[in-house]
Amino acid sequence: MARVIAVVNQKGGVGKTTTAINIAAALALSGTRALLVDADPQGNLTSGVGLKGQMNEGRTVYHALTTATACTEPDPFVLRTSVDRLDLIGADRQLTGAEIELVTLPQREERLRILIDPLRARYDFIFIDCPPSLGLLTLNGLVAADAVLIPLHCEYFALEGLADLVGTLRRVRASLNPALDIEGVLLTMYDERTNLGQQVANDVRAFFQEKVYQTVIPRNVRLGEAPSHGLPVMVYDPKSKGAEAYAALARELRSRPASV
Amino acid sequence: MARVIAVVNQKGGVGKTTTAINIAAALALSGTRALLVDADPQGNLTSGVGLKGQMNEGRTVYHALTTATACTEPDPFVLRTSVDRLDLIGADRQLTGAEIELVTLPQREERLRILIDPLRARYDFIFIDCPPSLGLLTLNGLVAADAVLIPLHCEYFALEGLADLVGTLRRVRASLNPALDIEGVLLTMYDERTNLGQQVANDVRAFFQEKVYQTVIPRNVRLGEAPSHGLPVMVYDPKSKGAEAYAALARELRSRPASV
Numbered sequence A, B: 001m002a003r004v005i006a007v008v009n010q011k012g013g014v015g016k017t018t019t020a021i022n023i024a025a026a027l028a029l030s031g032t033r034a035l036l037v038d039a040d041p042q043g044n045l046t047s048g049v050g051l052k053g054q055m056n057e058g059r060t061v062y063h064a065l066t067t068a069t070a071c072t073e074p075d076p077f078v079l080r081t082s083v084d085r086l087d088l089i090g091a092d093r094q095l096t097g098a099e100i101e102l103v104t105l106p107q108r109e110e111r112l113r114i115l116i117d118p119l120r121a122r123y124d125f126i127f128i129d130c131p132p133s134l135g136l137l138t139l140n141g142l143v144a145a146d147a148v149l150i151p152l153h154c155e156y157f158a159l160e161g162l163a164d165l166v167g168t169l170r171r172v173r174a175s176l177n178p179a180l181d182i183e184g185v186l187l188t189m190y191d192e193r194t195n196l197g198q199q200v201a202n203d204v205r206a207f208f209q210e211k212v213y214q215t216v217i218p219r220n221v222r223l224g225e226a227p228s229h230g231l232p233v234m235v236y237d238p239k240s241k242g243a244e245a246y247a248a249l250a251r252e253l254r255s256r257p258a259s260v
């Protein structure tokens, strides 16, 4: 049965999409079956794996979430990527309209969960890439997930947003998804040369303790280049520091027992 | 009369808040009267000028936007900052709820414009810091503004989002705000050592031509440190590369004739 992980942080540009693509690719390359779900209207996850514009008409996350009654048939939305054992449910900018349209639909927070639950038997991991906000799309991700992976840029504004995120997790746990757990906190674009980076990292480790992954993702330009080729960095430049870091993260993720 | 500028880009983490704070502070320090408006539930603009938690009860952007009928009395929401001639209308995380609440309110896209129009006579510039999305809060910013300032991180995903942003500007111009103009595109966190940075910068200049500011903001750790002290970088470290770049941008902004 799949472990469903929402990659979430309402702070923008902290490495959510980069993490979702590369952790899923690292797992797939080592024999695990992984599904990526793009819940962000920017569609960076979809283009980052080279599938922008490849979805069939009416087969994006937008269509799956905004049917009159919640959609229970996920198969028509699943696409294969260029990496074996790695599939995608993609998004495009039509998803921007969903935040407003969902407000008045029944089961508005549960639609993504209803859509992907039938896929749990087919994958080992399902990663949901959330947009940089705490609106209905991110809520759908939090309700569908077993746990959250929180990428964190070691900067002041990113640290400030954590309290809001933890508050949202608590509210979702209290009402819509009691089992929602924190899978882990990932330090991204880490630059140990700056005091700011070290200070924030210390604060985060003090707050989240063993939930903070040992693996830290350094700033590495190959991670920024890979999406323009529509490839995960593990395929674009397997020997790069970025690829090695995400491979180490995949090993760490697999070795952690899912807390019950 | 004030020029109202929305600082907007749905891509997260590109330097919207950092730009709004520092350009407004640079203008205020050189004698211009400026107002900052925080339209992002993260409240980074509010904390970046040291005013987090300082708003009086019921006096945040959330309250101003969600009254039964559109609010026309902005004075109770305006706070002074530690910088002379620089004021703020602040936000906190309550604003997260506004995206959903606004959906069913009358004049839902025009509420911010109705709120700040009376303040135009008191300032030379008004900057609206938008969240990383194209939802109702950003739409309110685009309807209230005369022009947009688009900070752009020279990376692939940021470039990809431009087409969506330009599409949204066109739609807002066609329906809600015909005079909406592009004030300028600002290259941020620019690292000329990487090919990716140079390639994206070339693409952006080819597309936006003279709208791209000559001033480019380099990556500078002091810009990341300043917000943790609640100070604009011009006050935190006036001799830093970041402060000098934003001072140059302020000069360039003042020298450009507002296109009519």
Ligand SMILES: Nc1ncnc2c1ncn2[C@@H]1O[C@H](COP(=O)(O)OP(=O)(O)OP(=O)(O)O)[C@@H](O)[C@H]1O
Pocket (backbone or CB within 6 Å): A011, A012, A013, A014, A015, A016, A017, A018, A019, A040, A042, A044, A130, A131, A132, A188, A189, A190, A217, A218, A219, A220, A221, A223, A224, A225, A227, A242, B010, B011, B012, B013, B132, B155, B156, B157, B158
């Ligand atoms: N470790 C890294 N080193 C260098 N560049 C990185 C790294 N991680 C991500 N990037 C780049 O930084 C930018 C932000 O990353 P990304 O888009 O993954 O963040 P995000 O949190 O998904 O953003 P958003 O909030 O807009 O969804 C991208 O251009 C990406 O290519």
Ligand SMILES: Nc1ncnc2c1ncn2[C@@H]1O[C@H](COP(=O)(O)OP(=O)(O)OP(=O)(O)O)[C@@H](O)[C@H]1O
Pocket (backbone or CB within 6 Å): A010, A011, A012, A013, A132, A155, A156, A157, A158, B011, B012, B013, B014, B015, B016, B017, B018, B019, B040, B042, B044, B130, B131, B132, B188, B189, B190, B217, B218, B219, B220, B221, B223, B224, B225, B227, B242
């Ligand atoms: N030129 C720069 N050099 C170094 N760090 C910077 C620079 N500009 C911004 N930063 C830092 O990068 C991070 C992102 O910047 P900022 O928060 O201003 O972006 P944003 O577009 O407002 O993000 P969001 O989409 O979440 O609102 C912040 O931690 C900020 O301190």
Ligand SMILES: [Mg+2]
Pocket (backbone or CB within 6 Å): A016, A017, A018, A040, A044, A129, A130, A131
């Ligand atoms: Mg993303």
Ligand SMILES: [Mg+2]
Pocket (backbone or CB within 6 Å): B016, B017, B018, B040, B044, B129, B130, B131
């Ligand atoms: Mg911001």
